[in-house]
Amino acid sequence: MKLYSESTHLTDFGHASLWPISIYFFTQSKYTHGHPSVFPVHHFVYISSRPDTLEDFYMKIYGIAATAAVLTCL
Numbered sequence: 001m002k003l004y005s006e007s008t009h010l011t012d013f014g015h016a017s018l019w020p021i022s023i024y025f026f027t028q029s030k031y032t033h034g035h036p037s038v039f040p041v042h043h044f045v046y047i048s049s050r051p052d053t054l055e056d057f058y059m060k061i062y063g064i065a066a067t068a069a070v071l072t073c074l
Helices: 054-062 068-073
Strands: 002-005 017-024 041-048
Antiparallel strands (some): 002 017, 017 041
């Protein structure tokens, strides 16, 4: 089993994006694994990206800039 994720841009305009997380099962035969009709990839969860205003909101509440570790947790 392998988890895979990458950012996906949802529209031709604007900044809407998602982070889909997919699961690949490698127990299938290598001869059928490459065919899309076999469905070797399963969409597991969709995570929305954090809004651009989050850092401004953090600064307004706490009075200091958010560190990289804090942004990772958010």
